[in-house]
Amino acid sequence: MGETDMKAGKWIFLVLASLAALSMVGIGIAIGLKSLLGVIMSIIALNVIMASGFILKKKMRENGILD
Numbered sequence: 001m002g003e004t005d006m007k008a009g010k011w012i013f014l015v016l017a018s019l020a021a022l023s024m025v026g027i028g029i030a031i032g033l034k035s036l037l038g039v040i041m042s043i044i045a046l047n048v049i050m051a052s053g054f055i056l057k058k059k060m061r062e063n064g065i066l067d
Contacts, residue, residue, distance in 0.1 A: 009065050016053040020046055 023046035030038025060066045 009060060012056065013053060016049055016056075020049045020053070023049060 023042050026042035026045070027039055030036075030042055057066065
């Protein structure tokens with residue numbers, strides 16, 4: 001396969017990065033709407049998504065799935 005092809009295990013990181021970016025957008029939208037609850041929920045979602053990504057990366061690296 002070519003250099004631009006992603007391994008199957010790396011697609012999950014693309015999904016997690018996209019969700020994290022959407023959470024950041026949500027923070028901005030919530031600030032624009034002056035919604036404290038929206039800001040807090042978006043920050044919590046961002047932290048959960050980022051932590052999940054780091055934990056998954058560590059587990060995959062320990063199992064030899066990642067380079």
